[in-house]
Amino acid sequence: MRANRWETLVVALLAAVTLAATFGVDGFANGSNVGFLFLDVTEIALMALTMTLVIVAAEIDLSVASTLGLCCAVLGSLWNAGLPIEAIMPICLLTGALAGALNGVLVTRLGLPSLAVTIGTFALYRGLAYVILGDQAVADLPPAYTSLATQAIGPIPLATLLVAVLAIGAGIVLHRTGLGRAIVALGSNEEAAYFAGIRVKRIKFWLFVASGAMAGLASLVFTFRYASARADNGIGLELAVVAAVLLGGVSIFGGRGTLPGVIAAVLLLAVVRNALILADVANEVLNFVTGLLLVASVLAPNLKVRLERKPVP
Amino acid sequence: MLALREVSKSFGAVRALREVSLDLVPGEAHALAGENGAGKSTLVKILSGVHRPDRGTLLLDDRPIEFHGPADAQAAGVAVIYQEPTLFPDLSVTENIFMGRQPRRSFGRLDRRAMRTRAVELFSRLGVPLDPDQPTRGLSIADQQLVEIAKALSRDARVLVMDEPTAALSGNEVERLFGVAGSLREQGCAVLFVSHRLDEMFSLCQRVTTLRDGAWVATDVIADITPDDLVRRMVGRDLATLFPKTDTSPGEVALRVERLTREGVFTDVSFEVRSGEIVALAGLVGAGRSEVARAVFGIDRWDAGRVHVAGRPLRAGSPTAAMAAGVALVPEDRRQQGLVMDLSIERNIGLTGLRWGLVSRGAERARATDWAIRLQVKYAHLTDAVTVLSGGNQQKVVLAKWLAREPRVLIVDEPTRGIDVGTKAEVHRLLSELAGQGLAVLMISSELPEVLGMADRVLVMHEGRLVADIPRAEATEERVLAAATGRAA
Numbered sequence: 001m002r003a004n005r006w007e008t009l010v011v012a013l014l015a016a017v018t019l020a021a022t023f024g025v026d027g028f029a030n031g032s033n034v035g036f037l038f039l040d041v042t043e044i045a046l047m048a049l050t051m052t053l054v055i056v057a058a059e060i061d062l063s064v065a066s067t068l069g070l071c072c073a074v075l076g077s078l079w080n081a082g083l084p085i086e087a088i089m090p091i092c093l094l095t096g097a098l099a100g101a102l103n104g105v106l107v108t109r110l111g112l113p114s115l116a117v118t119i120g121t122f123a124l125y126r127g128l129a130y131v132i133l134g135d136q137a138v139a140d141l142p143p144a145y146t147s148l149a150t151q152a153i154g155p156i157p158l159a160t161l162l163v164a165v166l167a168i169g170a171g172i173v174l175h176r177t178g179l180g181r182a183i184v185a186l187g188s189n190e191e192a193a194y195f196a197g198i199r200v201k202r203i204k205f206w207l208f209v210a211s212g213a214m215a216g217l218a219s220l221v222f223t224f225r226y227a228s229a230r231a232d233n234g235i236g237l238e239l240a241v242v243a244a245v246l247l248g249g250v251s252i253f254g255g256r257g258t259l260p261g262v263i264a265a266v267l268l269l270a271v272v273r274n275a276l277i278l279a280d281v282a283n284e285v286l287n288f289v290t291g292l293l294l295v296a297s298v299l300a301p302n303l304k305v306r307l308e309r310k311p312v313p
Numbered sequence: 314m315l316a317l318r319e320v321s322k323s324f325g326a327v328r329a330l331r332e333v334s335l336d337l338v339p340g341e342a343h344a345l346a347g348e349n350g351a352g353k354s355t356l357v358k359i360l361s362g363v364h365r366p367d368r369g370t371l372l373l374d375d376r377p378i379e380f381h382g383p384a385d386a387q388a389a390g391v392a393v394i395y396q397e398p399t400l401f402p403d404l405s406v407t408e409n410i411f412m413g414r415q416p417r418r419s420f421g422r423l424d425r426r427a428m429r430t431r432a433v434e435l436f437s438r439l440g441v442p443l444d445p446d447q448p449t450r451g452l453s454i455a456d457q458q459l460v461e462i463a464k465a466l467s468r469d470a471r472v473l474v475m476d477e478p479t480a481a482l483s484g485n486e487v488e489r490l491f492g493v494a495g496s497l498r499e500q501g502c503a504v505l506f507v508s509h510r511l512d513e514m515f516s517l518c519q520r521v522t523t524l525r526d527g528a529w530v531a532t533d534v535i536a537d538i539t540p541d542d543l544v545r546r547m548v549g550r551d552l553a554t555l556f557p558k559t560d561t562s563p564g565e566v567a568l569r570v571e572r573l574t575r576e577g578v579f580t581d582v583s584f585e586v587r588s589g590e591i592v593a594l595a596g597l598v599g600a601g602r603s604e605v606a607r608a609v610f611g612i613d614r615w616d617a618g619r620v621h622v623a624g625r626p627l628r629a630g631s632p633t634a635a636m637a638a639g640v641a642l643v644p645e646d647r648r649q650q651g652l653v654m655d656l657s658i659e660r661n662i663g664l665t666g667l668r669w670g671l672v673s674r675g676a677e678r679a680r681a682t683d684w685a686i687r688l689q690v691k692y693a694h695l696t697d698a699v700t701v702l703s704g705g706n707q708q709k710v711v712l713a714k715w716l717a718r719e720p721r722v723l724i725v726d727e728p729t730r731g732i733d734v735g736t737k738a739e740v741h742r743l744l745s746e747l748a749g750q751g752l753a754v755l756m757i758s759s760e761l762p763e764v765l766g767m768a769d770r771v772l773v774m775h776e777g778r779l780v781a782d783i784p785r786a787e788a789t790e791e792r793v794l795a796a797a798t799g800r801a802a
Contacts, residue, residue: 178667185664189653195612195644196664196714197636255655 006249007261014268021275028278031155038160041270043218043234045163047241049170050211052262055245057204058187058254059107059114061211065237066125067099071219073129076138076229085142093216099125100212104205129231138229149224159221171259188255243290244269247297314339314503315472320369322355327731329355331528337472337503344514345507347524348547353507357476361393362386392465393474398457402450407432409449410464435463439493455486462493473497474505479513480599491517509597511540511798523547548761548790563587567753568722570609573618578604579777591744591754593768596797600774602757603645606724610642611635623721639721643711643728651711652699659695662714684713705736726757741767761790775799
């Protein structure tokens with residue numbers, strides 16, 4: 001299978017980097033660091049799952065991190081208003097879903113390109129978060145939940161188990177269901193998919209809703225993990241999410257990609273960042289490396305195609 | 314001035330042009346006639362430098378010349394006006410005329426005044442009042458074509474090729490365009506006029522060359538022939554015995570279309586297709602045939618009218634509803650609409666059978682294998698992308714994808730376009746067999762032999778209306794073509 005070679009490469013790279021970090025970086029291969037490594041990418045991993053489906057469908061959602069921030073702001077202000085946390089959590093998920101629904105409506109009903117729409121809502125949702133919560137940090141959250149978010153079974157954090165379960169679910173949807181087949185088809189050729197009776201717009205709409213709801217879920221994990229609900233929570237995460245998905249071999253043009261590839265890419269990013277942090281590399285360099293991996297991941301498949309293709313007159 | 318000598322051009326297995334010769338002389342308007350697929354467009358593209366001939370030569374002023382691209386053809390003085398002009402909508406008329414060749418002043422600054430003066434001159438030479446400062450966005454197609462002609466003149470074009478320029482024009486606009494073409498001819502340009510409209514050829518041109526199946530048939534002086542002569546030259550050929558439509562007795566009405574209208578596209582179209590029947594929908598390109606098929610299948614909405622499938626009304630604008638009612642559409646554009654080219658044969662066939670929930674890989678594979686074998690698709694692996702298949706085999710995959718749903722009504726739009734003769738015969742046999750098993754088939758085809766060989770009845774559309782319903786026994790090439798060109802109802 002030609003399409004899977006890239007994924008194999010990512011897994012190999014992950015193994016190599018992990019091996020190098022184990023022997024080359026002090027403190028990398030101990031239980032608490034492994035737990036931290038996993039925990040550190042929880043939100044990225046969650047949002048990458050739905051982002052994979054969105055990008056395979058040849059769309060993109062750049063507003064996920066802003067949606068996360070908006071949900072955090074809603075959580076914080078409702079908590080300040082005295083609502084019980086058990087009531088706030090579903091409201092956060094709903095907020096995310098509604099934010100996604102607005103993206104979905106703008107893309108499918110008005111026919112706007114999702115890149116433009118979600119750059120707009122990227123600013124809109126973050127701005128709304130500041131309007132709701134201002135620059136305050138809501139930190140007096142119930143300890144039962146904040147400790148739950150960092151709890152672990154052995155070296156594996158509970159949040160990572162949540163990611164694992166949802167990843168398996170997303171993998172089944174993409175690779176083993178009619179819906180997944182339809183998503184791949186419409187991402188590859190929307191017109192042919194429509195001619196085959198696939199409800200292209202409806203599927204895209206619900207993908208945006210799912211993406212928003214997933215950002216809502218990620219906002220809960222983020223807030224409890226840092227025990228702090230702020231409007232600027234998760235700022236800039238959308239780039240890491242998109243980077244992970246593209247690095248995982250999903251085509252930015254849609255129609256091609258696998259979930260195992262994306263999971264491997266998330267782990268690769270996590271290991272690289274973690275190893276660099278442990279090796280005391282400056283934060284700026286960290287971003288540089290992430291960017292480098294992103295550019296490489298977008299370039300490499302194109303270069304490969306260009307090298308394989310015979311020149312056409 | 315410009316001439317073709319025994320020019321041939323093939324696309325894969327399809328021989329689009331076979332040893333065609335043509336002479337364009339100054340001061341003459343030359344018409345190019347032929348049915349759909351006769352090779353007219355290919356010839357135009359060779360003159361405009363888009364395609365290069367496989368064999369044969371182009372002569373410019375009796376010297377051989379090669380066009381390596383449209384730029385070469387333009388430099389040689391050949392200008393092509395298409396049905397849909399390609400202008401920059403946000404630039405002014407003047408800027409469009411001089412795009413890429415703007416007169417300059419010192420330091421590379423544009424000489425706007427010179428541009429404008431020359432534009433005004435060009436339009437007065439053409440005898441049409443057009444504001445040179447207006448952006449082209451708001452212009453009618455007719456005015457845009459005039460801008461294209463002005464552009465050609467500004468390049469000192471000596472050969473003006475007009476590829477179906479009148480298809481989108483009103484009567485007055487056609488007259489004005491002909492006035493311009495006529496005066497250019499008198500000024501010594503050679504004009505090549507490609508059209509489906511016989512009356513236009515007769516009013517504008519002095520000579521006519523007819524192509525049929527990519528080959529030269531005749532070059533006549535217009536004054537010496539009648540429109541009927543021309544039609545005979547366009548169609549006159551032996552009916553191939555390739556089409557084994559067996560006689561069947563039609564059953565119940567499977568598809569009934571009543572007064573279907575989509576504004577500006579087709580009007581008041583009514584017909585029935587019975588199960589066991591193959592009904593052909595003939596007509597010229599742009600007559601609205603594919604659009605009717607798209608509307609029935611729910612790709613586009615209709616504005617008025619009704620569609621019944623097996624006696625039950627069909628919801629407008631939903632392919633899903635049409636599929637549930639048992640309608641299948643094998644679309645015109647195989648690569649863009651019929652198939653997801655990057656997906657495998659198996660996945661493409663599976664596309665019409667998707668349900669919620671888990672996909673059984675075994676069932677998916679079985680369905681694909683079953684239909685690939687029944688249609689004799691030639692493939693290496695079912696997991697190969699459909700891109701690697703030949704056109705004929707790709708079309709079989711599209712058919713397999715729809716037949717796997719066991720439809721009640723099958724609409725096929727140009728089912729054999731661009732596929733080799735052998736596969737063509739297989740597709741015909743298949744359609745005939747399916748009709749024999751009780752399927753209702755609506756076949757859109759621009760190939761008259763196919764229409765006459767396959768169809769139990771021939772419906773003919775002309776400019777968005779159904780103008781004829783001809784039973785098999787009475788269908789002749791002349792009669793179908795006459796109806797399609799609007800010369801007889």
